[in-house]
Amino acid sequence: MPVYLANVFRRLTLEDRWTGATLVCRAWLDTAHNPSLFGSFDLEPAFDAAGPPDIAAWWRPAFRRLVDSMLHFAADSAAGSLGEVRVRNCSDDAFSFAAERHG
Known part of the structure; x- marks a missing residue:
């Protein structure tokens, strides 16, 4: 998982992380489920x-x-x-x- 992407995801709301971001591509889906975000x-x-x-x-x-x-x-x-x-x-x-x- 790219560190920069996780840093961007930390700035998103939980709803944005779970709905919009997970639909972009596999890398974004994987990042949205990263333990460091929870x-x-x-x-x-x-x-x-x-x-x-x-x-x-x-x-x-x-x-x-x-x-x-x-x-x-x-x-x-x-x-x-x-x-x-x-x-x-x-x-x-x-x-x-x-x-x-x-x-």
């Missing part, structure tokens, strides 16, 4: 940008499964280096999974 998993900026916390869609089971899936991916990709998790509406199982992967 020291923390913080979805709070996305929640804050979306509006008030009483949005009904946030509390549906399908949304919880999505957040759980993202947390699982981040914990796996971090390869033991995930040190901070800030999310809303994840399951206890997903949080436990992330804690176990942190080792």
